[in-house]
Amino acid sequence: MVSHDILIVGGGLAGLAAALTSDPKLNVAVLSKVHPIRSHSVAAQGGINAALANSPDAKDDSWEKHAFDTIKGSDYLADQDAVELMCQLAIPTMYELDHWGVPFSRFPGGVIAQRPFGGAAYPRTCYAQDRTGQVLLHTLYEQCVKKGIKFYDELLVTSLVVQDGRCLGLVAYDMGSGEIRSFSAKAVIFGTGGYGRIYKLSTNSYINFGSGIGMAYRAGIPLKDLEFVQFHPTTLYGKNILITEAARGEGGYLVNNKGRRFMEDYTPTAMELAPRDIVSRSITTEILKGNGFENAYVHLDLRHLGREKIEKRLPGIQEICINFYGIDPVDTPIPIQPAQHYSMGGIDVDQDCASPIKGFYAAGECACVSVHGANRLGGNSLLEAIVFGKIAGASASKFINGGGFAGPRDADITAEAKNLNDRFESIRKRDKGHNVYQLLNDLKILMSEKAGIFRDGKQLQEGLDGLAGLREAYKDAYIYGSCTRFCQEFVTLVEFAYMMDLAEAILLGGLKRTESRGSHSRTEFPKRDDVSWLKHTLVSYSDKGPVLTYRTVNVDKYKPQERKY
């Protein structure tokens, strides 16, 4: 049994930010299923929002305006006090990141540069070329090295141990040794990321299975607003690698097969810089109308920006297009299609990142505070991960230092480890059954077909029925190889169980929500319905199946109005 005061699961931005703000007197460790520098945060490109008002076009920007844009972008499902907290903290956080070494691009005069992004009234997105996620994660990791944070790399956490409303620790599969290991902790923080790979087409990294969200659910913490799934409008056709919103922020056009900038028909004022939910629906509608290329994609045209601007501001995008599609955006429009990108919903936590389970905290994409509501604005996810990661580290420290921890109960953790070990052994003994990679592929197809950009009640119900079949098949899933070390098949098998829970929460939450709001677009209920549905969905685990409850949204300041761009 290994013991720490605070155990942080996930080495992305939220996890590392939590590690950096945890009380240095406490014994802190970060567990990650990859080396932290390999985490999915590196894939973020365009930038991070803060109302610094550095752009000549943004002199009267303020955190209040940032908050309003975020709330309107969320289709009024975000909790307004939480959004205000995030937008206020954004400003000092940028200066702190700068001091930690983030190589932000600069405006003349030496201040941090800011670019326009979707749904934002001012150029508010700070960036480092188009590699913002990469430099942020590298910088936070550097600070962790400076502080001597303890890391456990390449361990898959398999379950959270919770008894009597208290979090006691966790159990993990150590890929390097092949062993099942037990960890006890006074507090656990999850920064485990999203579940993008539950979908066939996703911008997410291959390891984004979202199992952390599922573990919290099984441990008794509700999942909030899981039906809100963000589809990014511009992903490279066929490969679905992210093509940053900054490409449009820098002036890129979306063009259909008639050569028209079709966003004129949907959001004539904001044009290409409408929020992501709207742009993704517009592209899908164009393709359905027969205005796409090969009935599958439209063009993102950057040619008019010129070589110099593309090479200076969007070098990463140019590199991706050349390496993965064999085209240079300087000469050729980029073929793009929408694909799953982000989860607005997640583990139900409050503004302190605290959950109903004592000693358990969550931050970043795996959590839902909620600051994104029904649709997240570009540039707010890196911000949320860092701001709330920091809050989680501070909250967990406060909990321990304030005597909130009621003493270890290692026997419970050992028992859970034994359970997992027995399960691993019994699965390894099977010599036939269902291949887990096949099941995973089936789940991805099901979610893409039944819970996509547009959905209806019939599809969502079919999704639930299909899922029941997958659950049945999973009962005799087996491991083909005899390996115990770096057994990626075992990793997939463990995570797949949680992915089915998430799929169920997405489908069920979506089926019940008979309105269209933000990313959740029900074709038979095309309007937002504030009378019945201005509320958060909460899905809780029970032996008899998921239980749905609802919670009021904090709309103290800005009265919901129709969203026009």
Place this chain on the structure above:
Amino acid sequence: MSTKFKILRFDPPKDERPHFQEYIHTPKPGDSMLEVLKGIRDQQDPSISFRYNCRAAVCGSCAMTINGTICLSCKTQFEALKTDVVVIEPLPNLEIIKDLIVDFKPFWEAYNYIMPYLQPEGEAPPKGHCVEEKDMERVYPFITCILCGSCYAACPVVTRDGRYIGPAALAKLYRFAIDPRDKRPWSALAKVDNPAGVWGCDTVFRCNDVCPKDVRPTDGIEGLRRKMVVDRSKHLFGRKK
């Protein structure tokens, strides 16, 4: 078209020595080598182990050796190889943990050794540091490094001298040394003013050749050498702490 893939397999201590295992597989059009490997694993042999994550050449997980060339498997297109037999091996210069997975311990030790973090003076300025874009542009060529270990694996000096900290760590140090916000003391650079540091480099540019992100670590090493000669003379004459 079906192609033969020879993959290096090794599971110590179960296996005494590494061996090649052959697979016949038909890649889909447009498959990267990472997709080929996942295809073979998912359809034929789930016991093959290799690292991967972002599949977009930014996380640095999947560096390996394909047909003798060090590369990221996600960035290497199968069709561009144009061979009937594809040989897949782990990165050299690092110990094999299992199959294509190698132990990055010496790589990260070298990284930690150079104190890879900004060392500014004082507290954060209230409106951020004042830095001109032209100064930041000098840093950009080095921040594209994704720490994938390709350069470390390709470096002949690392092969013959285990003390040499390698190109990635030195390029990282240079990235900080030229950052206008960084005020690290001379002693921080003096740590690599020796054959295990900048003077160990043979300047044969293998690191530049293999870098999947077009970083030129040798430029950083040469920049550090120049800086050291200048700084050392300043230090000797007592003009710098």
